[in-house]
Amino acid sequence: MFDEFGGPDVMHVVEEPVVPPATGEVRIRIEAFAVNPLDQMMRSGAVPAIVSLPHARIGVEGTGLVDALGPGVTGLKVGDPVILTAVPDASVRGSHAEYTTIPASRVVARPTGLTVAEAAAIWVAFSTAYGALVEKAGMRPGDHVLVTAASGGVGRAAMQIANQIGAVPLAVTRHAARQDDLIAAGAAAVIATDRDDVADAVRHHTGGSGADIVLDVVMGPGQQELVKAARPGGTLVAAGFLDPRPTPFPAGTPLTVFSYRSFEHTLDAVVVKRMAAFLNAGVRLGALRPAIDRVFALDDVVEAHRHLEEGLHAGRKVVVTA
Incomplete structure (x- = not known):
């Protein structure tokens, strides 16, 4: 207390x-x-x-x-x-x-x-990532998904969930030194802001089209770089608050923008049932x-x-x- x-x-x-x-x-x-x-x-x-x-x-x-x-x-x-x-x-x-x-x-x-420790640590991160990507953004197989703060709990969960569905997770991190760890965690490619231009790197990894879905759990001024990395008509889900600075309204690339907080789904019994089924399947398959x-x-x-x-x-x- x-x-x-x-x-x-x-x-x-x-x-x-x-x-x-x-x-x-x-x-x-x-x-x-x-x-x-x-x-x-x-x-x-x-x-x-x-x-x-x-x-x-x-x-x-x-x-x-x-x-x-x-x-x-x-x-x-x-x-x-x-x-x-x-x-x-x-x-x-x-x-x-x-x-x-x-x-x-x-x-x-x-x-x-x-394990008991794993069970204690799985729900918040995985329900947040699942709710944002599947329920909100409608992630599908083949989608290129740009995941910010990829080293964090929600970021790691998002990459695993994307892989389970057949989407392609592109991890964003501040440090190139985390590349090997993020590849091991499920990233198809790693974009390090201390080494790469985010938009250029995303275009390189998507054949020039841009990310279909952007999961932004950081917010702040850096979101503008994520907008540039998205494909026209793509989706941006703002699901975090790690950067306390003001976030400018997304401008430039035409996007569908969602603001997401996990409680809008974790208080919905119907969605929780889907989340639990997805989680059970992923654990059983060794994917989550x-x-x-x-x-x-x-x-x-x-x-x-x-x-x-x-x-x-x-x-x-x-x-x-x-």
């Missing part, structure tokens, strides 16, 4: 009674959770959502076992391994904990074949797998947040076991 906004040191572990699930809820015994940039923003006070202080909980991603069923819950039983698909109010029932209660509609079965950097213990949650904040994870997920 945290009682004031700030850096990782504002968090502390507290002991509290286990809460029984209300009608329509389940109680989850958390086995592990991942640390996300959204958690950092919430902890630091950088998100517009209301966070009631003091005594705020934190955490938007995790996996565990169903520990108790509230009245009216069907289709689940105690002991079922599940993944949290959305935490309605992370400051009240966040996943950085040993237990949380959550609406039964906000969990899905944990895919067989994932989160990259894990380090696993921390719950008592070391401050260090886990610091590790992510200082960029020591190199784009891979940071997981904490509960």
Whole structure:
């Protein structure tokens, strides 16, 4: 929990009674959770959502076992391994904990074949990338997909999802030194902004036509270079906020532009069912797998947040076991 906004040191572990699930809820015994940039923003006070202080909980991603069923819950039983698909109010029932209660509609079965750490780290990145590329942009086999911040969790997930569908992921990174890692992660080609002109490189890799889909999880002034790299009539999905600077309205190449936030789909039961089916198929085929950097213990949650904040994870997920 945290009682004031700030850096990782504002968090502390507290002991509290286990809460029984209300009608329509389940109680989850958390086995592990991942640390996300959204958690950092919430902890630091950088998100517009209301966070009631003091005594705020934190955490938007995790996996565990169903520990108790509230009245009216069907289709689940105690002991079922599940993944949290959305935490309605992370400051009240966040996943950085040993237990949380959550609406039964906000969990899905944990895919067989994932370790607990992988299951803790897969949903946010993969549901965001799937929602942006498949549900929003309508990605199809053969599409050239330009993926920004490709070393990050969403970027890595986007490349895997593109490959699973038969699209062609083109990775954008700031550093040419990351090329080999990104090729190993699934990129068909790597465009490094410290070495390449983005638009020229994309035209080279697409036979002169440009990218069919641009997934921009960075935003900021650099988006204009991505617009130049897209083909006329292509699609740009703005799905992130890593660059806090203002983003000019896309101008130049005629594009379909979408603004995307994952909760528009993770709160939709019909889409979540499709996401879960796609995820299960990808895990079963060995096509989808989160990259894990380090696993921390719950008592070391401050260090886990610091590790992510200082960029020591190199784009891979940071997981904490509960």
